[in-house]
Amino acid sequence: MSSYAYTLLIPLIPFFVFVFVGMAEDKLKGKLGGLIGTTGLGIATFLSYYTAFKYFISDHVAGTGYTSLKAFEITWLHLTDKLTINLGVLIDPISVMMLVVITTVSFMVHIYSLGYMEGEKGFARFYAFLSLFSFSMLGLVLATNLFQMYIFWELVGVSSFLLIGYYYEKPSAFSAAKKAFIVTRFADLGFLIGILILSFNTGTFDFKELTNPHGVAIASMGGAAFMGLSVITWALIFIFIGGAGKSAMFPLHIWLPDAMEGPTPVSALIHAATMVVAGVYLVARLFPVYSQTGPAALEVVAWVGAFTSLFAAVIATTQTDIKRVLAFSTMSQIGYMMLSLGVSKYGGEDGLGFMASNFHLFTHAMFKALLFLGAGAVIHAVHSNDMNDMGGLRKYLPITHITFLIACLTIAGIPPFSGFFSKDEILSAAFESNKILFGIEYFVAGLTAFYMFRLYYNIFWGHDRHYHHTPHEAPLVMTVPLMILAFGSIFSGFLPFHNLVTSDGLAFESHIDWMIAVPSILVGVLGIAVATVMYKKENALPDKVAASFSFFYRWAFKKFYVDEFYLFVTKKIIFNYISRPVAWFDRHIVDGTMNGIANLIVFVSFNIKGLQSGRVQQYAFVFVGGVVALVLIFVYLA
Amino acid sequence: MIDNIPLNAFLVISTLMFFIGIYGFLTRRNLITMLMSIELILNSVNINFVVFNHFLYPNQLHGHFFSLIVIAVAASEAAVAIAIIINIYRNFKSIDVENLDQMKF
Numbered sequence: 001m002s003s004y005a006y007t008l009l010i011p012l013i014p015f016f017v018f019v020f021v022g023m024a025e026d027k028l029k030g031k032l033g034g035l036i037g038t039t040g041l042g043i044a045t046f047l048s049y050y051t052a053f054k055y056f057i058s059d060h061v062a063g064t065g066y067t068s069l070k071a072f073e074i075t076w077l078h079l080t081d082k083l084t085i086n087l088g089v090l091i092d093p094i095s096v097m098m099l100v101v102i103t104t105v106s107f108m109v110h111i112y113s114l115g116y117m118e119g120e121k122g123f124a125r126f127y128a129f130l131s132l133f134s135f136s137m138l139g140l141v142l143a144t145n146l147f148q149m150y151i152f153w154e155l156v157g158v159s160s161f162l163l164i165g166y167y168y169e170k171p172s173a174f175s176a177a178k179k180a181f182i183v184t185r186f187a188d189l190g191f192l193i194g195i196l197i198l199s200f201n202t203g204t205f206d207f208k209e210l211t212n213p214h215g216v217a218i219a220s221m222g223g224a225a226f227m228g229l230s231v232i233t234w235a236l237i238f239i240f241i242g243g244a245g246k247s248a249m250f251p252l253h254i255w256l257p258d259a260m261e262g263p264t265p266v267s268a269l270i271h272a273a274t275m276v277v278a279g280v281y282l283v284a285r286l287f288p289v290y291s292q293t294g295p296a297a298l299e300v301v302a303w304v305g306a307f308t309s310l311f312a313a314v315i316a317t318t319q320t321d322i323k324r325v326l327a328f329s330t331m332s333q334i335g336y337m338m339l340s341l342g343v344s345k346y347g348g349e350d351g352l353g354f355m356a357s358n359f360h361l362f363t364h365a366m367f368k369a370l371l372f373l374g375a376g377a378v379i380h381a382v383h384s385n386d387m388n389d390m391g392g393l394r395k396y397l398p399i400t401h402i403t404f405l406i407a408c409l410t411i412a413g414i415p416p417f418s419g420f421f422s423k424d425e426i427l428s429a430a431f432e433s434n435k436i437l438f439g440i441e442y443f444v445a446g447l448t449a450f451y452m453f454r455l456y457y458n459i460f461w462g463h464d465r466h467y468h469h470t471p472h473e474a475p476l477v478m479t480v481p482l483m484i485l486a487f488g489s490i491f492s493g494f495l496p497f498h499n500l501v502t503s504d505g506l507a508f509e510s511h512i513d514w515m516i517a518v519p520s521i522l523v524g525v526l527g528i529a530v531a532t533v534m535y536k537k538e539n540a541l542p543d544k545v546a547a548s549f550s551f552f553y554r555w556a557f558k559k560f561y562v563d564e565f566y567l568f569v570t571k572k573i574i575f576n577y578i579s580r581p582v583a584w585f586d587r588h589i590v591d592g593t594m595n596g597i598a599n600l601i602v603f604v605s606f607n608i609k610g611l612q613s614g615r616v617q618q619y620a621f622v623f624v625g626g627v628v629a630l631v632l633i634f635v636y637l638a
Numbered sequence: 639m640i641d642n643i644p645l646n647a648f649l650v651i652s653t654l655m656f657f658i659g660i661y662g663f664l665t666r667r668n669l670i671t672m673l674m675s676i677e678l679i680l681n682s683v684n685i686n687f688v689v690f691n692h693f694l695y696p697n698q699l700h701g702h703f704f705s706l707i708v709i710a711v712a713a714s715e716a717a718v719a720i721a722i723i724i725n726i727y728r729n730f731k732s733i734d735v736e737n738l739d740q741m742k743f
Contacts, residue, residue: 614742616735617672621664 004071007051007089010099011138013044014131022128031114033124037131038110044134045103048096055096056500065505068092068208073144082203088144090207093501094284094358098141101365104488105273106134108481112373113265115478116380126166126263133159137274141281145205146195149282153191153246156278157184160270164262176258183255187245191282194238198289201231211288213346213504229296236290236297240283240304247279247334250308254563256331260323260385264376267323272330272372273365280337280361287354287503291346302342302433306440309335311560313447317454318546318557321385322375325455326368329411332444333364339441340426343433344503351503352510353433356425359497363418366492367410370485374404377478378459381471387455391462391538396471399479401460403486408456410489412449412524415517418493424517425497431516445520449527457535648689655682669723669733673716680712 017040021033028036060066073088110130117126136155143149158181165177199205229237241252248256259271270276283290283301290298309332316328337357344353377400382390394401410417413424423445430438473479498510534541546553555561655678662675684705691701727733 612742614739616738617664624660624664 004051004054004069004089004091006047007071007091007142010044010047010051010103011135011142013040013047014134014138016040018128018131018135021124021131025122025124025128028124031118031123033127034110034114034117037127038107038114040131041103041107041110041134044138045107048099048103051091052096052100055091056093065502065507066093066500067505068095070144070208076148085147085205086145087148089142090144091142093505094281095141097358097362097501098281099138101362102134102137102141102274105365105369105485106130106137106269108369108373108485109265109269112268112376112478112481113263115475116265116376117263120263122166126163129159129162129166130266130269133163133270133275137278140278143207145207146199146210147205149285150188150191150195153188153242153278156275157181157188157246160184160259160275163266163270164259166263166266167261170261172258173261176255176261180255180259183252184245187252188242190238190240190245191242194235194240194242197231197235197238201235207285211286213288213292230294232289233294233297236286236294237300239286240279240297240301243279243282244304245279246282247276247338248308248331249279249304249335249338250311251562253308253312253331254566257324257327257559260321260327264323264372264379267327268369268372268376271327272368276330276334277337277361277365280334280341280357283338283341284354284358287341287344288346290341291344291503298342298344300342302339302437305335305338305340305342306437307335308332309339309444310440310447311335313444313451314556315559317447317451318553320387322378322387322390322455322459323372323385325387325451326371326375329371329448329452330368332448333360333368333411336423336426336441336444337361337364339437340429343429343437347504347506349508349510351508352425352498353429354503355498355501355508355510356422356429358501359495360422360426362495362497363410363422363489363492366485366488367407367417367419370403370407370482370489371411373478373482373485374400374407377474377482378404380474380478382465382467387458389465390459392460392464393471394460397460397473399473399482403479403482404456404460406486407489408452411452412528413445413520414524414528415521416490416493418489418491420517420521421493421512422497424512424520425510427516427520428513431513442520442523446523446527449524450531453528453531454535457531461536462538645689645693648685652682652685652689655679655685667734667736669726669735672735673719673723676719677712677716680708684708 017037021028021036025033055066069091071089071091073086075084076087077085079085110127113126113130117123120126133156136152136159140149140152140156143152161177161181164180165174167173168177195205198210202210204210243249245252256271256276260267262271290301312328312331312335316325316332319325319328337360340353340357340360342353344351344357346354377397378390378393379385381393381397381400384390406417410419413420415421427438427441427445430441499507502508534545558564659675659678659682662678663672666672666675687701687705687708691698695701723733726738730737
């Protein structure tokens, strides 16, 4: 077993870049800050690839499973002998896979932003925040224990907040940042409660002890029941609430569409490829616990995932802001991943769903980052987010057009692109477990193809709009990442995930089940065909369809009024019936007491200030009188 | 010789000096006179020290030394006080204590 201690550098390099670029922000002229950030992340990317090669290939003994090992660990906080909080680096299949995903996408985004963010105010600040995010996210996936994960989980939330609010002069941007932070923070409360319940019952934070299926920790679970479910199931459900908040699962999804106010590369990195899959990663990380002790919690995961994927896909068909379409599509795809985890079991071929989920996470990171960066190139060209301002762009943006088309085909699940393979595994896993869930996902697959091609045709086909200037292709520094990611989207489907990332570390045989693959390709093609008929040439059909479903269309367009519902609950109910009385109590009772004391003192001192006359002899007289009085008291009374 | 005089006689003298000093300090307006009153008070205390030492512990010298310390402190105090009085005079052209009541609320 050779050493992996150098993996500590992978999160630390972005951290030092963050500190340096953040401190020297004003001094870094031009693109210098960006170049430093990109170089630092390039090194981290290289180290991640090297780690992946070493872990999966060169150090691997054929025929054995992949074990998890701690490359590094220190005690960070020693509370009692039993309760310590450690920081460390855990190397196992999913963390190595996440390293590759995060550093790849982050590196691409770093390069891309050199072009996209050129000339923006606070260019170096942007790179400092990107580095902070990369550090937090890498620390999150390498966490050796739940508490370290929680720490980095919050750090990721902070960097997401900072980056969404990057254009902080814009009111919509900072309110979106606040919204994202508050919603995810609210969900994190659930996560914390879950951590505390789980650790209280098992006596450990450590992932290795916690997830060892034959270990003490899992065996010791069970215990008391509450409302028909065991305490551990409740703990796992609470932890899933945290994951659902970060991963924008219904009903905690409301922050993600608004988070699109951030710069587009940020949306690609944080709100498509990495941070939003943290919830999936969390469930995958604790998967043995979920499957061995809390199948009911896993069922919750599956249904929430399935519902979100359907819900988001329906909304995505009606939106006109291209980034919002992509945001809802992200939610829908993460729903797939959650569902896949939810229907999975532990070990061997039963763990197909687990593998499929991680597989889809991997391919999704590639093609969704590509879609966002492509959308960024389009926005860069036409200076608008709205697809009504776009059309006929395929002539002007050839590279963007081709890469975007590849990404659309990938997400629609057309072979031989990677999305086909991962989606097929998910559908197989769902089919084996629950036919209703399979039906939902099957329908969503068609819907996905439809809304992605609606987006594609609206941007790149149709007639030209009135552009302020002729749209131009993005510079090379932006198109090269697009091409690299397109390459990843095409070929990452051929990675043998069933040998590498499985629930118990052991390889299993997996093959494409054509009984499921063929119908899923057909539904994808059907979705594309419908989109082609409706949107390739402009015609009245979309409006007619919208009109015939007018009620339903309006609901979907308004995102089913979930935002309005939240506003109603917070503004009308919480503000009026809780916050206002509390504020009144604070203002009148608490402040009143304090102000009363202060006023009393002012009143008293105003009246006795005459005693300080400035006359020395008067003071002396009082002093002598006092002494005489004391003497008299002591002599005659004591 | 001193043994012929009773203790009470000394105490009466010192008490008189003490209250004369207090009276002077509280009633005189001239700062110099007030300073002199303080000297009276201090000296009445000195008498007490010396006399009690003599009558109660004839073989020891603590009281004598204590009165020496008081004299030394009184001398330094007089030096400081006179310096302050001179400065007051320069600022106010007066050493009447009735005029010196700026140090108030």
